[in-house]
Amino acid sequence: MKIYLIQRLAQMLVILLGVLMLTFVLSRILPGSPVEMMLGHRPSPEQIEAVRTELGLDKPIAMQFMVYLKGLAQGDLGTSLHTGQPVTSDLFNRFGATFELTTIALLLVVVMGIPLGVVSAVRQNTLSDHLVRSGSIAGMALPVFLIAMLLQMLFYGQLGWFPLQGRINAEIALDYPFAQRTGLYLVDTLLAGQWPAFKSAVLHLVLPVFTLVMASIAVVTRITRNTMVEVLQQDHIRTLQAYGVSRRRIYYRYALKATLIPLLTVIGLAYGYMLGGSVVVEFIFDWPGMGGYAVGGITRNDFPAVMGVTLLLAVIYLSMNLVIDLLYHLVDPRLELP
Amino acid sequence: MNTPNTAGESRPPGATSLGMSRSAPVNLPSAPTRGALAVGFSVRNKLFVFGAGLFGLILLTALFAPWLAPYDPNAINFAVKLDPPSWTHWMGTDDLGRDILSRVIYGARTSLIIGFNVILIAMAIGVPIGLLSGYFGGRLDMVLMRVTDVFLAFPPLLLPIAITAALGPSLVNAMLALAISWFPWYARIMRGAVMSIRSQLFVSAARTMRISQLKILVRHILPNAWTPALVQASMDFGYTILAAASLSFIGIGAKPPTIEWGLMVALSRSKFLDFWWTAAFPGLAIFITVLAVNLIGDGLRDILDPRARGV
Numbered sequence: 001m002k003i004y005l006i007q008r009l010a011q012m013l014v015i016l017l018g019v020l021m022l023t024f025v026l027s028r029i030l031p032g033s034p035v036e037m038m039l040g041h042r043p044s045p046e047q048i049e050a051v052r053t054e055l056g057l058d059k060p061i062a063m064q065f066m067v068y069l070k071g072l073a074q075g076d077l078g079t080s081l082h083t084g085q086p087v088t089s090d091l092f093n094r095f096g097a098t099f100e101l102t103t104i105a106l107l108l109v110v111v112m113g114i115p116l117g118v119v120s121a122v123r124q125n126t127l128s129d130h131l132v133r134s135g136s137i138a139g140m141a142l143p144v145f146l147i148a149m150l151l152q153m154l155f156y157g158q159l160g161w162f163p164l165q166g167r168i169n170a171e172i173a174l175d176y177p178f179a180q181r182t183g184l185y186l187v188d189t190l191l192a193g194q195w196p197a198f199k200s201a202v203l204h205l206v207l208p209v210f211t212l213v214m215a216s217i218a219v220v221t222r223i224t225r226n227t228m229v230e231v232l233q234q235d236h237i238r239t240l241q242a243y244g245v246s247r248r249r250i251y252y253r254y255a256l257k258a259t260l261i262p263l264l265t266v267i268g269l270a271y272g273y274m275l276g277g278s279v280v281v282e283f284i285f286d287w288p289g290m291g292g293y294a295v296g297g298i299t300r301n302d303f304p305a306v307m308g309v310t311l312l313l314a315v316i317y318l319s320m321n322l323v324i325d326l327l328y329h330l331v332d333p334r335l336e337l338p
Numbered sequence: 339m340n341t342p343n344t345a346g347e348s349r350p351p352g353a354t355s356l357g358m359s360r361s362a363p364v365n366l367p368s369a370p371t372r373g374a375l376a377v378g379f380s381v382r383n384k385l386f387v388f389g390a391g392l393f394g395l396i397l398l399t400a401l402f403a404p405w406l407a408p409y410d411p412n413a414i415n416f417a418v419k420l421d422p423p424s425w426t427h428w429m430g431t432d433d434l435g436r437d438i439l440s441r442v443i444y445g446a447r448t449s450l451i452i453g454f455n456v457i458l459i460a461m462a463i464g465v466p467i468g469l470l471s472g473y474f475g476g477r478l479d480m481v482l483m484r485v486t487d488v489f490l491a492f493p494p495l496l497l498p499i500a501i502t503a504a505l506g507p508s509l510v511n512a513m514l515a516l517a518i519s520w521f522p523w524y525a526r527i528m529r530g531a532v533m534s535i536r537s538q539l540f541v542s543a544a545r546t547m548r549i550s551q552l553k554i555l556v557r558h559i560l561p562n563a564w565t566p567a568l569v570q571a572s573m574d575f576g577y578t579i580l581a582a583a584s585l586s587f588i589g590i591g592a593k594p595p596t597i598e599w600g601l602m603v604a605l606s607r608s609k610f611l612d613f614w615w616t617a618a619f620p621g622l623a624i625f626i627t628v629l630a631v632n633l634i635g636d637g638l639r640d641i642l643d644p645r646a647r648g649v
Contacts, residue, residue, distance in 0.1 A: 018488030026504040137385075137636075141628035143580050145587045145603060146621035149610055157611040276495030283588050284607075294496065295588055298503035310492065310500060317493045 012318050023310045024065050078304030087308035096183020097167060098289035102274045105212035109270055113217045117224025122251055132221060139218030144277050148211040148284040155207060162206050165286040169200040208285045216273045223266045227259040260331045268324040272317055386637025392630035400446040407440035411597055420613050430615035442623045445599045449579050449627055452513055456578040457571050459517035461524050465567060468528025469555055473536055486522035495581060507590040516581055527570050531563035565642050572638045576631035583624050599624045
């Protein structure tokens with residue numbers, strides 16, 4: 001186990017180095033140069049030269065990369081060219097927003113998607129099965145941005161139940177201030193005991209969370225149903241039936257357990273989906289998270305920001321996958337660690 | 339043999355859990371009763387036929403766009419600016435008075451071209467890598483697979499965004515970027531398929547007969563190993579269209595005057611709350627196209643890959 005873990009972590013480091021190299025090269029060939037963006041209109045050649053030296057852009061690319069790695073080893077991701085803040089603090093502020101959004105969405109997907117899949121499998125070829133199945137086939141074909149806009153149209157435009165975008169109502173946040181301790185508004189507002197601010201944060205979360213849920217629940221439901229259908233045909237289930245074990249107990253106690261491994265895979269998959277989908281969702285809902293930071297950094301030629309955000313997202317994604325692989329072993333000790 | 343079980347081994351979004359799963363064993367289905375199999379398959383078949391029919395219509399629409407479109411898709415007419423759907427403009431008009439139906443019809447061309455190109459390029463890169471990696475194994479395999487791992491370490495959609503930005507936002511670059519982020523899946527799948535047949539008798543026979551390695555790979559291994567990749571391609575086609583639309587939507591894909599559905603939705607963003615038709619119809623077009631393609635993909639998988647049937 002220990003050896004396996006070390007192996008995997010080492011492998012992860014190698015991959016991350018590759019990710020860094022790839023994004024480093026990519027961001028260095030971005031069209032236009034940040035220098036012109038920083039200096040504005042018609043800078044003199046001397047000014048350009050000065051800034052290039054200051055940013056270290058006059059050195060060869062391999063050297064620049066080594067400098068970056070050296071900073072990284074000391075926990076320094078550089079300074080964002082746009083915000084003028086260290087990338088690490090920018091990321092810290094924005095991580096909370098994305099984390100809050102994706103975690104709640106993931107929980108909802110698991111809590112709703114798995115039972116739907118089980119129901120669909122247990123009542124195979126009934127009306128509810130057909131509804132769930134056609135729902136998930138349709139769900140997989142819906143573009144994320146369309147879901148978001150439909151929700152905005154209905155719940156903001158027509159009903160006026162939820163706000164259009166943003167993370168919290170600015171006026172309410174001013175009237176009921178709260179310290180950003182965790183970066184999660186739900187937690188922070190509660191810690192500060194500011195109910196109106198908490199309510200505003202919840203209301204702002206609803207539409208983006210549901211967009212993410214609708215965009216990724218189809219995969220979860222579909223795979224739950226399919227593995228459950230397989231499991232229900234197996235001999236040990238028939239034996240349980242013969243012993244007179246109640247249906248509910250068979251489904252949720254025995255059959256679902258046998259589907260845990262594919263389910264874990266799916267949860268990892270859904271999470272990756274969400275990290276990707278959050279880029280679009282944050283864009284539409286003007287959500288101040290990492291996705292928006294990445295897109296903004298890319299369109300503004302902000303190298304350090306782009307590098308930082310891709311690195312962080314890749315780390316999250318890879319760790320999630322590692323955790324899931326370890327969970328496989330916990331769930332089913334017969335599985336040998338590869 | 340180094341089993342690549344690094345992170346990112348999960349499926350590409352839009353695909354299901356079949357075939358190349360993680361290292362965890364997939365429960366092999368015990369044989370379903372013949373009746374259940376027949377019922378399941380016929381339902382699938384109906385959906386497949388439905389999807390294929392729908393896709394045929396979309397294909398025809400794309401081919402005959404100039405004859406089908408009631409108006410010039412780029413004709414600006416401020417007199418009918420933002421008109422709701424009516425008998426003269428079935429899907430209404432946009433803020434420049436352009437006929438949305440005509441634009442949706444022309445948009446079919448763009449989306450299909452994107453889908454085909456991305457998958458073709460991704461396969462053109464991924465299939466040879468998978469072939470070499472699976473056939474020769476050893477150090478070559480390790481290096482190639484580690485390289486694909488790097489591409490798989492990005493959450494979906496993030497890599498295409500980064501690459502498109504680096505190459506410069508345009509439709510062609512968006513297609514390239516999508517293909518670059520997609521090729522690892524084909525490499526992986528091809529590699530798995532090749533590994534499972536490379537030690538079979540006909541391959542050793544070919545080797546004993548001193549047929550060149552290249553010829554063995556292309557004439558003997560490839561035709562026997564490409565079904566899973568083909569199935570994957572049919573499943574990915576729809577997701578590619580979705581992803582390309584998303585790139586256009588956030589402003590780094592197609593640019594005007596290209597007529598692209600995602601771009602049409604994006605351009606309607608500031609006014610869709612009051613003028614729903616500007617977003618709804620192009621959005622619906624994406625949905626229907628991807629749905630048709632996914633149904634075909636599901637059906638093809640059942641037909642070409644019988645082991646996965648009923649799942």
